[in-house]
Amino acid sequence: MISFLDLKSINNRYQKELKEACSRVIDSGWYIMGEELNLFEKEFSEYCGVRHSVGVANGLDALILTLRAWRELGKIRTGDEVIVPANTYIASILAITENGLKPVLIEPDAGTYNLNKENIIKAVTNKTRVILPVHLYGQICPMDEIVNAAKDAGLLVLEDSAQAHGASLNGIKAGAWGDASGFSFYPGKNLGALGDAGAITTNDDELIEVVRALSNYGSKEKYKNIYKGVNSRLDEIQAAMLRVKLKYLNEDIERRQEIAAFYSSEISNEYISTPKVNFKENHVWHLYVIKTAQREALQQYLSSAGISCLIHYPIPPHKQIAYKELGDIRLPITEGLHEQVLSIPIDPTMSDETVQQVVDVLNRFNP
Numbered sequence: 001m002i003s004f005l006d007l008k009s010i011n012n013r014y015q016k017e018l019k020e021a022c023s024r025v026i027d028s029g030w031y032i033m034g035e036e037l038n039l040f041e042k043e044f045s046e047y048c049g050v051r052h053s054v055g056v057a058n059g060l061d062a063l064i065l066t067l068r069a070w071r072e073l074g075k076i077r078t079g080d081e082v083i084v085p086a087n088t089y090i091a092s093i094l095a096i097t098e099n100g101l102k103p104v105l106i107e108p109d110a111g112t113y114n115l116n117k118e119n120i121i122k123a124v125t126n127k128t129r130v131i132l133p134v135h136l137y138g139q140i141c142p143m144d145e146i147v148n149a150a151k152d153a154g155l156l157v158l159e160d161s162a163q164a165h166g167a168s169l170n171g172i173k174a175g176a177w178g179d180a181s182g183f184s185f186y187p188g189k190n191l192g193a194l195g196d197a198g199a200i201t202t203n204d205d206e207l208i209e210v211v212r213a214l215s216n217y218g219s220k221e222k223y224k225n226i227y228k229g230v231n232s233r234l235d236e237i238q239a240a241m242l243r244v245k246l247k248y249l250n251e252d253i254e255r256r257q258e259i260a261a262f263y264s265s266e267i268s269n270e271y272i273s274t275p276k277v278n279f280k281e282n283h284v285w286h287l288y289v290i291k292t293a294q295r296e297a298l299q300q301y302l303s304s305a306g307i308s309c310l311i312h313y314p315i316p317p318h319k320q321i322a323y324k325e326l327g328d329i330r331l332p333i334t335e336g337l338h339e340q341v342l343s344i345p346i347d348p349t350m351s352d353e354t355v356q357q358v359v360d361v362l363n364r365f366n367p
């Protein structure tokens, strides 16, 4: 059986260091908002090339709290429009509606699965305040163009970098392009904690202060509450786990890129198309997503060959029961993608033999 992502073997590689880090926290007697978090925030900021990061409880909160902070700062108001790709994971949309803002779903590019400047510009109205690009599957969006379009139209940019730690464009990493960015450290993400965790990155000194307060009951100083905040913090144990794993993130990215390059050059089947990438450094391959018009047959075939696959995502947000009000929008590219995409195993601990085996099986597919 070839698993989709073997979290146990991923974390086993650092077992000794993870256990030491865990013991260090237990022995410290300090479990929330301490030295591990301070150091992780510093190290993650350095990694991303930004001035600040704030650890929060998960990636969804990172997005929610950034938009909330812009509301508190008077930069956006209830009912304002946020441009977001229609084929994203539901979390990007939830962060928008949770803040009383209106998601404007736009079509992605069918080759890269990411949004492009042309579609953004077409969607801008006088109510648009934010562009929320999602670096889907680990590939950074064309941020140079997007940031310029946002500047021209006076819009804020919030990157959803939950799948793209370390992806870069023109030497600038995901998380450092927008006015702010949300990251997830969900265990299955490329930089994964051993539980839930997330972070916000930004170069904006004012924003970071507000986000930090909002995540801690709306308080900068204990028992003095400036905002009606929430409790969304990254705890010391998870910060300590992430500090261990951050050191090895680049190695993992390189291995993912190696596997993806092999897939892209070796998968050769008229029924399957492989993803489009501009430059190697643009993509950190959180997921390797192929397209096929014969998806059901391919899934069955792979499953009988012992290869696990997943669909990211089977139902687009505007077709979810939770978003009945968006159900009438027609998004043919997005809907087509949701019928055709299939994610095949990509995991930094996969052996060359396993990768070859996946390729051989895919190349023999003949529905």
Ligand SMILES: *Cc1c(COP(=O)(O)O)cnc(C)c1O
Binding pocket: 058, 059, 060, 061, 088, 089, 091, 092, 134, 160, 162, 163, 183, 184, 185, 186, 196, 197, 198
């Ligand atoms: C995982 C993910 C999130 C949410 O992160 P959580 O830590 O699970 O809350 C947001 N956006 C995208 C694109 C994601 O993949």
